[in-house]
Amino acid sequence: MKYAYTIMYVPDVPQSIEFYEKAFGFQRKFITPENDYGELLTGETTIAFASTELGNSNFKKGFEKIPNSGKPLGVELAFTTVNIEADFKKAITAGATEYEPITQKPWGQKVGYVLDNNGFLIEICTPMTAK
The missing domain is CATH 3.30.720.110 (Signal recognition particle alu RNA binding heterodimer, srp9/1)
Incomplete structure (x- = not known):
């Protein structure tokens, strides 16, 4: 088994990709035409972003969105x-x-x-x- 990627569910995929390009110097691998999923070139393990809407369609039981309230989750x-x-x-x-x-x-x-x-x-x- 190999750890391939981490997907972070966000309100705005292109904005998140652009932030990581500017803040950390990563390059974009791609963003879907629907702007609901994108990946960065980060080395062996990929960082990916998916829209909260895509997450809602993937997880019938739902998921906790990042609150962006000042205190981060424990990850x-x-x-x-x-x-x-x-x-x-x-x-x-x-x-x-x-x-x-x-x-x-x-x-x-x-x-x-x-x-x-x-x-x-x-x-x-x-x-x-x-x-």
């Missing part, structure tokens, strides 16, 4: 970078909201958290080094 996407200060600032400039500032962890890693344009929690961190 995060994590992006590693060697230029954490510049990339953290780039995300904020593109419209992300700082959730926790960059801090140095006891194991040596630098970690900061932002909320994306939909309220999803994003960790921006330096890569872990092998000891």
